[in-house]
Amino acid sequence: MWPQSPQAVLWGEVVSPTQVYNHLRKWRQKWARVSKLKDLSAALWDDQAHAIMLEQEHYLGHCKDHPKDAEFLNCPIRFYTEMEAIFANAMATGKFALGSAAGPKRKRGNFSEEKMLMLTNMSNAVNNVANALRETGPTHVDANLYLAVMEMPGFSEEALIVAYTFLLDNKAQGRGFVNMSDAHRALWLRTFLAKNYYV
Known part of the structure; x- marks a missing residue:
C-alpha cells in the first residue's frame, strides 16, 4: 500500500512520482539511443559484451559528429540487459520486436520468455504507478x-x-x-x- 502523501519508498529511499517518472524517462531515452545506434550501417553487435562495435575510422567520424554517442560505442553498454528487459518490448518495432527472428546484429538476450514477460509486466506496473502518482498526487487538495x-x-x-x-x-x-x-x-x-x- 502506498503512503497517503504523493511519495513512495522504493529500495529504501523516499521518492516522489516525478522522480520515478524522470528516472524511467532518462533510461527510456538511453534505450532509444542504443536501439538507433545498433542500426548504424557500419555497426556490428557483440552479444557477449553487449557492445555496438564500429571500426576505428567509422567510430572517430561518428563521434566527431555525435560526441554524446561515444559512451555507447566500442565498449560494453552499462545496464544493457536491464534496459532491454524493461524497454525492448514497449519500444520495439520491425526486426527488434519481441518474438521476431533475430538478425546477425541482435539476439534475444539471456532471459527466457517467462522471465521476459515477468520483467515487462513489472516495468509496466511501475510505469503505471508512477504515472498515477504523478497525475493524482500533486493535484489533490482537501476542499475544506x-x-x-x-x-x-x-x-x-x-x-x-x-x-x-x-x-x-x-x-x-x-x-x-x-x-x-x-x-x-x-x-x-x-x-x-x-x-x-x-x-
Whole structure:
C-alpha cells in the first residue's frame, strides 16, 4: 500500500512520482539511443559484451559528429540487459520486436520468455504507478482546507496565508489539519507559526 502523501519508498529511499517518472524517462531515452545506434550501417553487435562495435575510422567520424554517442560505442553498454528487459518490448518495432527472428546484429538476450514477460509486466506496473502518482498526487487538495485555516480566530491573515501555503505543499499534513478539532488546529498553528517567526 502506498503512503497517503504523493511519495513512495522504493529500495529504501523516499521518492516522489516525478522522480520515478524522470528516472524511467532518462533510461527510456538511453534505450532509444542504443536501439538507433545498433542500426548504424557500419555497426556490428557483440552479444557477449553487449557492445555496438564500429571500426576505428567509422567510430572517430561518428563521434566527431555525435560526441554524446561515444559512451555507447566500442565498449560494453552499462545496464544493457536491464534496459532491454524493461524497454525492448514497449519500444520495439520491425526486426527488434519481441518474438521476431533475430538478425546477425541482435539476439534475444539471456532471459527466457517467462522471465521476459515477468520483467515487462513489472516495468509496466511501475510505469503505471508512477504515472498515477504523478497525475493524482500533486493535484489533490482537501476542499475544506482553505476555510479550516483562514477561519481560525486569533491569527493575522498574513500568518494564516503562510500556514495555508505550507499545508498546500504538504498535503498529508493538510488533510490532518482539516480533521483536527479547533483546539488542536489552534495549537498546531501556534507551534508552526512560532517556528516560522510569525508569532
